[in-house]
Amino acid sequence: MAAAGASQPGLDFDGLRPPTPGLTETHGSWRNTVRAFVNAEIAPNIDAWDAAGTFPDAIYERAVAAGIFGMGFPASLGGVIEDADLYHRIIFAEELHRLGSGVVFADLATHWIGLPPVIGFGASQLHDAVVRPVLAGQQRIAFAVTEPSGGSDVSRLMTSAERHGDHWLVNGEKTLISGGLRADYVLTAVRTGGAGMGGISLLLIDAASPGLTRAPVTGLGWYNSSIASMSLRDVSVPADRLIGVENKGFSALTRQFNIERFSGIAATLAMSRVCLAEAIRFAAQRETFGKRLAEHQVIRHKLVDMVREVHAAYGYLDQCVWRFENGDVPIADLCMLKVHATTTLESCAREALHILGGSAYTGSHRLERIYREARIFAVGGGTEEVLRDLAARQLGL
Ligand SMILES: Cc1cc2nc3c(=O)[nH]c(=O)nc-3n(C[C@H](O)[C@H](O)[C@H](O)COP(=O)(O)OP(=O)(O)OC[C@H]3O[C@@H](n4cnc5c(N)ncnc54)[C@H](O)[C@@H]3O)c2cc1C
Incomplete structure (x- = not known):
């Protein structure tokens, strides 16, 4: 192939990303920070982690120390870069996938899916009990919607939660939950009302709750993953762990x-x-x-x-x-x-x-x-x- 022309960037990973007016110097320094973390912490280890089928928990606290884990969360709760925009999120995903380390990304990113509803709609005591330790990399959260009976049609979700006084009793199965084996908390979609999308709520469940058991899901693709299936049998969840409005979880x-x-x-x-x-x-x-x-x-x-x-x-x-x-x-x-x-x-x-x-x-x-x-x-x-x-x-x- 002929050499790139004077106005053409190189045909490497960086040069193949077309320029965009949306990317600023701030995004450039964010990319440098994330790339330095990936080069230091993931690149030397990824083949060994694939072979071992896992990676060490210490990576979470290292991501916190590198100043990347709390991106976009309030500083008052342990977050960094409060004013992060979508390009910060995009750059994080781009840099972690430069090595094809999808599973490390998936496990390191579950808090970006799990925490915002807890912060936005959860009881204020959850800030200290859950949000801070997760943003400090000491505890982990997963997001559980998919069930063995199907994931695409969320309106058919079957895991049930029945209100008994000051707690819910949860019964059902979840599967393919990223980071599920390591999670301390599972933001779980449950059926609290009638059929369809109108009867779904979100509960924040302690993964160590009696009646909740987990098993690894192994198979094609993500070798070092901690993807879990979960079985919930009469799991008791305090009433204040309802995140948002009952039956409006969809x-x-x-x-x-x-x-x-x-x-x-x-x-x-x-x-x-x-x-x-x-x-x-x-x-x-x-x-x-x-x-x-x-x-x-x-x-x-x-x-x-x-x-x-x-x-x-x-x-x-x-x-x-x-x-x-x-x-x-x-x-x-x-x-x-x-x-x-x-x-x-x-x-x-x-x-x-x-x-x-x-x-x-x-x-x-x-x-x-x-x-x-x-x-x-x-x-x-x-x-x-x-x-x-x-x-x-x-x-x-
Ligand atoms: C690596 C990995 C990580 C995941 N992590 C999570 C997680 O953290 N949390 C979580 O809740 N879930 C997670 N999932 C589950 C994922 O969201 C589901 O796999 C997905 O929603 C599809 O659901 P399903 O696998 O049950 O397939 P199904 O819904 O059973 O669908 C099977 C096939 O039928 C097709 N199909 C379905 N409906 C139609 C239709 N109307 N017309 C035509 N074709 C149709 C689908 O496209 C698919 O090809 C993960 C999955 C993977 C593979």
């Missing part, structure tokens, strides 16, 4: 899903850039049939198509961020963008591995990790079918 869930989607989109686009950068580097050096791979037209076109998809996605992402930050909630666009981003990652991961040929299968390779983790993003945070359907309804089709 709207709190959708707010969290929208924010989570930005992280998922950023993660997939970062991993797409890693794939692309590796493929470009390899194609520039490898020679076959008397010329460099990048000089074969089929390969050049593949690389250009990958750049095209990634750049288009970033343009769409910037537009969604701008609308969100200005008070709009562009649900249909966010759904369509997530589908675009996850399909872009899958095609970039496939094509990059293919361009590397057999060498992609030798030794430990971050493309290998990204290839197996790519599928997760097409499911978590809303599957592609469910998001297309939601977009269709929003568009009035």
Whole structure:
């Protein structure tokens, strides 16, 4: 491939992110901070953690010490960068996925989903009891919605909570809960009312409660994860652990899903850039049939198509961020963008591995990790079918 022109940034991970007016110097220094943490704490260990099937709890307090864990939370509760915006969240996801360490991201990020409803709608005593220790990296919170009977159709949720005087009695099953094995608290979606979306509430449950048992979920993709299934049998939960209004938990869930989607989109686009950068580097050096791979037209076109998809996605992402930050909630666009981003990652991961040929299968390779983790993003945070359907309804089709 010819050298990049004077006005063209390099074709590495950073150069492949198109410039955007939304990114300021503040975001640049935030990126440096997160990258330094990833380089020091995750990069040297990620292969060993994959092999061991776990990573040490100490990473939480190290993230706190690095000044990245409490991003966006009030300083009065132990947070940092109170005025963080969506780009701070996006950059965090991009930097952690530069290594394809999706699971470390998922476990380190559960408090961004679990804590905001507790802070916004929970009893004030939970600030000291729960929020501070979580933001100090000493305790952990997970967010449990999905059940063995299905995750896409949240309105069919079956885990029940019955009010008995000053407590709730909870019965049911949850599965695929990120960070669930390590969690001290589980923000849990339960059915407190009738059928459908109108009968759902959120309860903050102590993971050590009698009657709550956990088991690891192992399988494709995230090797070092602490994903859990949970069984709840007559688990007693104090009445003041209701987060928000009884039977109105669904709207709190959708707010969290929208924010989570930005992280998922950023993660997939970062991993797409890693794939692309590796493929470009390899194609520039490898020679076959008397010329460099990048000089074969089929390969050049593949690389250009990958750049095209990634750049288009970033343009769409910037537009969604701008609308969100200005008070709009562009649900249909966010759904369509997530589908675009996850399909872009899958095609970039496939094509990059293919361009590397057999060498992609030798030794430990971050493309290998990204290839197996790519599928997760097409499911978590809303599957592609469910998001297309939601977009269709929003568009009035
Ligand atoms: C790695 C990982 C981490 C996760 N972490 C969490 C977590 O922390 N907390 C949590 O609560 N959940 C978590 N989940 C669960 C995730 O949210 C669910 O997997 C997801 O919502 C899909 O639910 P399901 O797996 O039950 O699939 P189902 O809902 O059973 O769907 C199965 C398939 O059918 C398709 N489908 C469903 N409905 C339709 C339709 N109307 N039309 C066409 N196709 C349809 C789906 O797209 C999917 O392909 C995680 C999942 C993964 C893989």
